[in-house]
Every structure is written in structure tokens, then in C-alpha cells.
Amino acid sequence: MNVQAPRILLRRQLLGGVKRRASREPYRCFSCSVRDAQQQTPPPKSPQHAQGTTHFGFETVAEALKEQKVGAVFSSVASSYDAMNDFMSLGIHRLWKDHFVRNLNPGRNPLTSSSSDQGWNILDIAGGTGDIAFRMLDYASTINNDAHTKVTVADINPDMLAEGRKRALSTPYARSPRLKFVEANAETLDMIPDSSIDLYTVAFGIRNFTHKGTALREAYRVLKPGGVFACLEFSKVNNPLFDAFYKRWSFGAIPLIGQVVAGDRDSYQYLVESIERFPSQTEFRDMIQDAGLLVPGQGWEDLTGGIAAIHKGVKPT
Ligand SMILES: C[S@@+](CC[C@H](N)C(=O)[O-])C[C@H]1O[C@@H](n2cnc3c(N)ncnc32)[C@H](O)[C@@H]1O
Incomplete structure (x- = not known):
């Protein structure tokens, strides 16, 4: 058949x-x-x-x-x-993703954290193929010497998740409790408790959401006070x-x-x-603020002349 x-x-x-x-x-x-x-x-x-x-x-x-x-x-x-x-991107999406992860410096930073630190609880929304999750875990392990940080990859699409699970088999995290894939809509993350996430990432996903404001408010809900929202998305040149x-x-x-x-x-x-x-850099920054997140500096960093941008927000403590 x-x-x-x-x-x-x-x-x-x-x-x-x-x-x-x-x-x-x-x-x-x-x-x-x-x-x-x-x-x-x-x-x-x-x-x-x-x-x-x-x-x-x-x-x-x-x-x-x-x-x-x-x-x-x-x-x-x-x-x-x-x-x-x-x-489509002549390979540049890989550099953007590397930069995104480096910039977020995931995991227990040996210079700033105590040894009792249990690593970060990361939620990668619209994480489909696992591109961001694998990078996060690699970075935490190799750069920050952190074997505790974990990533939940959430995506609405079972076919994208299946690709991610398949790709995970060729990483050290295939059967590790540090990596989990769940089918979920970014607008209703009922399975994620309030104030439980250190870092919420969404890469090239949010422009596909039907209600972006609802998803941003869900991000606010699940983040711990002081937790970071970070979005890598195509933007305005x-x-x-x-x-x-x-x-x-x-x-x-x-x-x-x-x-x-x-x-x-x-x-x-x-x-x-x-x-x-998709909204411009300033429009999207305003949407992040409307969801209750605090925006550091101007709120975003342009990549390759604005083809893509990284937006950040922090849940107030
Ligand atoms: C362009 S892919 C990005 C995949 C990955 N983050 C990356 O950077 O390569 C967009 C993803 O958003 C997911 N998506 C779209 N709408 C969604 C929603 N409402 N909730 C969760 N995921 C969604 C799609 O299923 C798809 O896997």
C-alpha cells in the first residue's frame, strides 16, 4: 500500500x-x-x-x-x-542557528553557576527536526561542561517530529532523558506547567502560528521568572x-x-x-512586550542585513 x-x-x-x-x-x-x-x-x-x-x-x-x-x-x-x-539559504541558516545558540549560552555556565545547578530546562517550540535542540545540548555539554541541561522539542506536526526523532538516532541524545519530543500546539501548551522553563526558543516557527499573541502569552506563562524567550525568525531587510x-x-x-x-x-x-x-522587527518587539516580557536594549539583533533577526524577552522576576 x-x-x-x-x-x-x-x-x-x-x-x-x-x-x-x-x-x-x-x-x-x-x-x-x-x-x-x-x-x-x-x-x-x-x-x-x-x-x-x-x-x-x-x-x-x-x-x-x-x-x-x-x-x-x-x-x-x-x-x-x-x-x-x-x-534556499545557501547554508546560511546553519550559521544563524549556531549564532543563536552561542548567544544564548545554554547550560550551567561554570564561571557563574554553583555545582548544585541542575542545568537548564529548555523548551524548543516548533522544533520539528531538532536542529536547535541538538545544538543546545551539544553546546551545554561541550562548552559549559553541563550534562544536566535538557530540551523538550514541541511541534504541532507529527511528520516533522518523526524527522527529528530519526535524526536524533545519530546524536548522543537518542535514548537520553535530556531530549524529549512532544506533539503540541504552541498556542496551548497544557502539558507544560506554569513557571517551569528556563529558556523558551522558537526558530523559524512563529510566523506559521495562527495566533502569535496567544503563543507569546503561553511562552510567558511557562517561563520561570527571569526565564528567557528567544526567537530566530525571518525578518525585514x-x-x-x-x-x-x-x-x-x-x-x-x-x-x-x-x-x-x-x-x-x-x-x-x-x-x-x-x-x-511576518511583522517587522519593531512590530514583533512590541508584540513580545504586549505579552508581558521585558525586552533588553532595542529587543532584537539583525542577521545578514535583517534577512533574519533574533528577538529576546525576559519574564520579570
Ligand atoms: C520552518 S519549520 C522550523 C523547524 C526548526 N525549528 C528549524 O529551525 O529548523 C516550522 C515548524 O513550525 C511548526 N509549527 C507550525 N505551527 C505550529 C504551532 N502552532 N505549534 C507548534 N509548532 C508549529 C511546523 O510544524 C514546523 O515544524
């Missing part, structure tokens, strides 16, 4: 019934895609959505449908996720010339790469549209 069939059918149902002109065209040349990109007229940045609707890339959809559509995207890209990230080049690249090339490498143009079209839709 072909176990892929229902999943592919579901993806077609969820992605196929909308504007998806491209899915009827098996192949488009790069210059056609660039021309399409130039003709893209994204809807206004902060559209007034009718009650009960939200955006899915550039489309307006019923809120109840967004989660399913996002689920279909990530089920579709799960098995090719890492290769596609490398193609600062330089207009670089921005024009970047938009041409992302709208022109990324869906095309998705089509050629993964046979899935629609999912990658959604990914670039969702990046365009």
Missing part, C-alpha cells in the same frame, strides 16, 4: 483549491519566475481580516483552516526539509537595494527550487509569502 497517498491527497486538497496557478504548470523557467516575482503585488501588510479569518501567505483563509494548511505544508516538506533549507535583490531571489528562485528539488512548488511559495507577511 502506498502510505504517502493520503498525505499527498490531503496536501492537494489543502493547497490546490486556492490561487495555485503554478501547480497546474509542471515547470517554469527561472526568468519566468523572476518576472512573476516582479509582478507580485502582496496585499497590504496589515490587512483588516474579517472576523474569524487570517492570512496563509498572501491568501485570506478561515482561522480554523490555517492550521491544517500549515500542517500540509510541513508534512510535505518534512523529508526534504534540511536539504531545502540549505539550497534594512537596505532597500538589498531588499529588492532579496525579494527577487526569494520569490523568483525559492518556489522554483522547491519545484525542482522537492517536486513541491506550492509549499515553498507559501514559505516565501509567510516571510513577507
Whole structure:
């Protein structure tokens, strides 16, 4: 029996019934895609959505449908996720993730902690393939000499979690109590007790959430006083010339790469549209503050001219 069939059918149902002109065209040349990109007229940045609707890339959809559509995207890209990230970012996503983890310095810091310290309790939300979790544990173990810090990877998508569990088998944490995978929606983390988390991370996940404010308030709830919220996400490019080049690249090339490498143009079209839709650095900083978190300094650090940014917030003590 072909176990892929229902999943592919579901993806077609969820992605196929909308504007998806491209899915009827098996192949488009790069210059056609660039021309399409130039003709893209994204809807206004902060559209007034009718009650009960939200955006899915550039489309307006019923809120109840967004989660399913996002689920279909990530089920579709799960098995090719890492290769596609490398193609799309020319490998830079690895450097951003390394920097993110180094900057957070997870684990018992031998210079500042006492020997009774039990390590950090880290929650990596939308952690799918485990990219951030493995880095956190490696860093805590090798740099901070901490064998106690643990990471719970929470993700809404079982296919992404399955990829993460598979990848964990080739790490030292495969059967370790320091690494756990749980299926969960970032907006309702009922299984995580109040004030129990030292560090909440979310990398390239939050732009996919239906209610980002709700997820931020859940982050506030689960963090210990003094605990840190840290988000690595695509953001807004600062330089207009670089921005024009970047938009041409992302709208022109990324869906095309998705089509050629993964046979899935629609999912990658959604990914670039969702990046365009995500709030600016200052807007997102304000959302973090609205959730009750204190923002250090200006609140974020731009990476590669603002293609991505790291935002942080601290739960007041
Ligand atoms: C682009 S991937 C990021 C994976 C990983 N953090 C990384 O940096 O490589 C986005 C992830 O967000 C997850 N996701 C989307 N909506 C979610 C939600 N409401 N709650 C939890 N995870 C969600 C998806 O299933 C997917 O695994």
C-alpha cells in the first residue's frame, strides 16, 4: 500500500483549491519566475481580516483552516526539509542557528553557576527536526561542561517530529532523558506547567502560528521568572537595494527550487509569502512586550542585513 497517498491527497486538497496557478504548470523557467516575482503585488501588510479569518501567505483563509494548511505544508516538506533549507539559504541558516545558540549560552555556565545547578530546562517550540535542540545540548555539554541541561522539542506536526526523532538516532541524545519530543500546539501548551522553563526558543516557527499573541502569552506563562524567550525568525531587510535583490531571489528562485528539488512548488511559495507577511522587527518587539516580557536594549539583533533577526524577552522576576 502506498502510505504517502493520503498525505499527498490531503496536501492537494489543502493547497490546490486556492490561487495555485503554478501547480497546474509542471515547470517554469527561472526568468519566468523572476518576472512573476516582479509582478507580485502582496496585499497590504496589515490587512483588516474579517472576523474569524487570517492570512496563509498572501491568501485570506478561515482561522480554523490555517492550521491544517500549515500542517500540509510541513508534512510535505518534512523529508526534504534540511536539504531545502540549505539550497534556499545557501547554508546560511546553519550559521544563524549556531549564532543563536552561542548567544544564548545554554547550560550551567561554570564561571557563574554553583555545582548544585541542575542545568537548564529548555523548551524548543516548533522544533520539528531538532536542529536547535541538538545544538543546545551539544553546546551545554561541550562548552559549559553541563550534562544536566535538557530540551523538550514541541511541534504541532507529527511528520516533522518523526524527522527529528530519526535524526536524533545519530546524536548522543537518542535514548537520553535530556531530549524529549512532544506533539503540541504552541498556542496551548497544557502539558507544560506554569513557571517551569528556563529558556523558551522558537526558530523559524512563529510566523506559521495562527495566533502569535496567544503563543507569546503561553511562552510567558511557562517561563520561570527571569526565564528567557528567544526567537530566530525571518525578518525585514534594512537596505532597500538589498531588499529588492532579496525579494527577487526569494520569490523568483525559492518556489522554483522547491519545484525542482522537492517536486513541491506550492509549499515553498507559501514559505516565501509567510516571510513577507511576518511583522517587522519593531512590530514583533512590541508584540513580545504586549505579552508581558521585558525586552533588553532595542529587543532584537539583525542577521545578514535583517534577512533574519533574533528577538529576546525576559519574564520579570
Ligand atoms: C520552518 S519549520 C522550523 C523547524 C526548526 N525549528 C528549524 O529551525 O529548523 C516550522 C515548524 O513550525 C511548526 N509549527 C507550525 N505551527 C505550529 C504551532 N502552532 N505549534 C507548534 N509548532 C508549529 C511546523 O510544524 C514546523 O515544524
